Amino acid sequence: MERYAAEITQRLDDLVDPVVESVYLVVPTGTFHDFAFRNIRVIETGRLIGGNLGGYLWEQIWFARFLLSHKADGYLPLNFVPVLKPDVVVTIHDGNALSHPEFYPTVRKRLYRVLASVLLRVARRRSSRILTVSHASRDELVDRCNFNASYVAVAPPGVDHITEDASRTAMNVPEPFYLALSSATYNKNFEWVLETAVANPNQTFLIAGKGDFDAILKSHGYHAPPANVRHLGYVSDEQRNWLYSRCAAFLFPSRYEGFGLPPLEAACLGAPVIVSDIPPMREIFGDGFRYINPDVPATDLQAVTNCPDVGALRAEFSWTASAVKILAHLRRTHADKRGAIVHGKLSN
CATH class of the missing domain: 3.40.50.2000 (Glycogen Phosphorylase B;)
Incomplete structure (x- = not known):
């Protein structure tokens, strides 16, 4: 999922029109990033707290606060929406928190599943638009998780980042393997x-x-x-x-x-x-x-x-093609607004 967030954000930077759209990548204050965007402005706000739950807390508090205070519209590439500002566009990668409880055998994982289930239900009821990564995932969200089929579109990952001359570092391992x-x-x-x-x-x-x-x-x-x-x-x-x-x-x-x-x-x-x-x-x-x-x-x-x-x-599988779909949904959903906020917390 982290790969999805990073690649889509980079492709959105190539596609947005800074003349008519104000687009921001919002990240926690003090987190390392080496983004080199031409059209997206990086803004830091809030800080990560709460250990492994830090990313989720930041989304729920600081990202929501930023959207509300700037009267802005948001896109989140990593599954969940802010409860205080749920009318965003979001990419949900799968619905296993709702459909596969057996994937959460430990107490810690079950607690995470409770949190994820709540946030998925909020997205189901309140988000402006939902994207997912495959038709199989879309079918699951609609058939097993009761999402509205007319609000779920597919924007799959791509392989543009894997080129034939991709950098390679040899490892000391026995071959063949x-x-x-x-x-x-x-x-x-x-x-x-x-x-x-x-x-x-x-x-x-x-x-x-x-x-x-x-x-x-x-x-x-x-x-x-x-x-x-x-x-x-x-x-x-x-x-x-x-x-x-x-x-x-x-x-x-x-x-x-x-x-x-x-x-x-x-x-x-x-x-x-x-x-x-x-x-x-x-x-x-x-x-x-x-x-x-x-x-x-x-x-x-x-x-x-x-x-x-x-x-x-x-x-068939292109990051650029999926970014085009996502940007089209952002523009269509917020046609009466001036732009979109791209969520920049690229991992949780």
């Missing part, structure tokens, strides 16, 4: 990777991404990863690009996604991909793929490996 990259959450289904590694002891499996990997291991009955599995933790964009370009295949056995950007990124750097049979993956890759059952480990990896049509993917 299969790669999985995502945050360590339940729906990402690292259990499939672990069990597939056990079923393929002569292959090397690398797992990259933020999160508590040890907790994932313990939740699936592992005291340590299988001998042929290596956890890399967080990797930079340059390291990620190198891993994508060198892997035997990129593994994405997710049980649930709003969209699912990593396999699209990997494919654009030449990686074959192995993806689960869930609606967003079929939306991206089509019906001609060999999809995996996310509950059944693979014993024959070659049999479920796919080589996507990269040209078609690049043509």
